[in-house]
Amino acid sequence: MKNALERVNILLEALPYIKRFHGKVVVIKYGGSAMKDPESQKAFVEDIVLLKYTGMKPVVVHGGGPEITQMLKRLEIEPIFKNGLRVTDERTLEVVEMVLAGKINKDIVMALNKKGGKAVGISGKDGELIVAERETMYGDIGYVGRIVRVNPELLLSLLNEGYIPVVSPVASGINGETFNVNADTAAAEIAISLNAEKLILLTDVDGIMKDGKILSCLTVSEAEKLLEDGTVTGGMIPKLRCSLKAIENGVHSVHIINGGVEHSLLLEIFSDEGIGTMITGR
Numbered sequence: 001m002k003n004a005l006e007r008v009n010i011l012l013e014a015l016p017y018i019k020r021f022h023g024k025v026v027v028i029k030y031g032g033s034a035m036k037d038p039e040s041q042k043a044f045v046e047d048i049v050l051l052k053y054t055g056m057k058p059v060v061v062h063g064g065g066p067e068i069t070q071m072l073k074r075l076e077i078e079p080i081f082k083n084g085l086r087v088t089d090e091r092t093l094e095v096v097e098m099v100l101a102g103k104i105n106k107d108i109v110m111a112l113n114k115k116g117g118k119a120v121g122i123s124g125k126d127g128e129l130i131v132a133e134r135e136t137m138y139g140d141i142g143y144v145g146r147i148v149r150v151n152p153e154l155l156l157s158l159l160n161e162g163y164i165p166v167v168s169p170v171a172s173g174i175n176g177e178t179f180n181v182n183a184d185t186a187a188a189e190i191a192i193s194l195n196a197e198k199l200i201l202l203t204d205v206d207g208i209m210k211d212g213k214i215l216s217c218l219t220v221s222e223a224e225k226l227l228e229d230g231t232v233t234g235g236m237i238p239k240l241r242c243s244l245k246a247i248e249n250g251v252h253s254v255h256i257i258n259g260g261v262e263h264s265l266l267l268e269i270f271s272d273e274g275i276g277t278m279i280t281g282r
Contacts, residue, residue, distance in 0.1 A: 014270035021269070022055035024197035025159065029187035030108070031063030032204040034259025041111070044202075047265035048164060049117040057159045060112075060119075060166045061190060063183035064104045071099050084235075085135075088142040088180045096180045097123070100168040108166050119164040124171040125178065127154035130186060132171035132179040145171045145179025147186065150193040159194075188242035192249040199246045200268065201239055202259030207277035208232060208240065218279045220247050243279050254279045 028048070034040045051058045065086070069079045072095055080087040088096060105121040112119035124130030129152070132145030158165045169186040171179045184201060191199040207214045208223075210231050218226075223244055226232045232240050236256075243254040257264045257276030267275045 013272060014266075017270045018054045021197060023057070025057045025059065025191075025194045026051060026198045026200065026269075027059045027061060027187050027191040027194065027196045028200045028202065028265065029061050029063070029184055030202055030259070031065075031183055032202060032259050034202045034264075035062070035064070035104075036066070037260060039262060040260055043262040044259070044265070045108075045111045045115055045117070047263055048112060049115045050266065051269070052117060052164055058164055059155060059159070059190060059194065059196075060108065060164065061183055061187040062100075062104055062108060062166065062168060064100050064168075067104060068096055068099045071095050082141050083138040085138055085141050085144055086180065088144050090143070093143045093178060093180060097170050097178060101125075101170055105166055105168040112164055112166070117164050118162060119166050120158055121166045121168070122154065122158075123168040124181065124186065127151065128172050129154055129167065130169070130171040130181060130189070131174060132181050133174055134177075134179070143177065143179050145173065145181045147171065147181055147189050148174070150189045152190070152193040155190070155194060182238070184239050185242050188246040188251075191246050191251045195250050197252050198255060198269070199243065199251050199253075200255045200257065200265065201243065202264070203236075203239065203256055204258065204260060205236070206258045206261075206275070207256050208236065215277050216274060218277060220244055220279065220281055223279055240279075247279060247281055252280070 034044050048058050072079050077091055101123040109119045109121040130147055131149040132147050135144045135146040155165050169181045169183040171181045173179055246254055255268050255276055255278050257268050264275055
């Protein structure tokens with residue numbers, strides 16, 4: 001009886017959040033350890049389907065860097081990185097698109113559909129969803145793109161028809177090229193274009209840390225100070241920067257959470273405490 005009441009209390013704790021976010025768009029960047037561990041994969045799929053059936057409108061944007069590197073090595077193509085970005089020549093681009101749009105995307109879609117999720121897989125090239133130009137800030141790194149425009153009409157149509165869009169971060173070029181774009185940035189730009197309620201970045205860490213502790217809530221101004229004083233370092237810097245851009249352009253909140261924690265999405269959205277870092281307006 002005690003266990004039954006505990007389960008009821010968990011559902012009651014979630015109720016106000018279910019009411020508040022009913023009908024709202026939530027963009028989730030899926031990557032890191034959440035994609036590698038079978039149990040985390042299973043929990044992620046269950047979370048996304050549950051979000052849909054509680055009335056939310058999830059959009060999944062996925063990465064796949066480790067899988068791309070693995071395939072390149074199998075094909076005896078040496079992966080090259082410059083300033084942390086994958087140098088993408090024509091051969092590498094072909095593999096990138098094959099792995100992201102042809103393998104990972106379809107695996108996620110199939111897993112969601114097996115759980116009753118009604119998912120559809122698309123790339124940023126479909127319907128010119130993501131339009132990019134060549135990234136030149138870091139020298140010549142090939143077909144790596146900087147996003148210049150997101151056309152959300154296709155996503156809106158899919159969401160209105162009850163589908164879960166699953167997006168691979170491959171973009172159309174202004175002049176007909178294909179570009180590999182950063183998945184975190186793609187997720188942020190898509191969230192902006194959809195005026196999303198939330199952008200959730202699944203990472204390999206518990207959130208933004210300071211003095212060994214998770215910062216559970218941050219305003220934009222507080223997050224900016226963490227960038228300025230060097231508290232945030234390494235790969236978290238670009239994640240935080242795209243998070244701030246999303247907030248400043250209409251996304252209500254951004255959540256940086258550990259995708260390796262089973263059911264991390266549900267714990268962050270539907271519990272009072274959450275499990276990661278939430279960033280809100282000033």
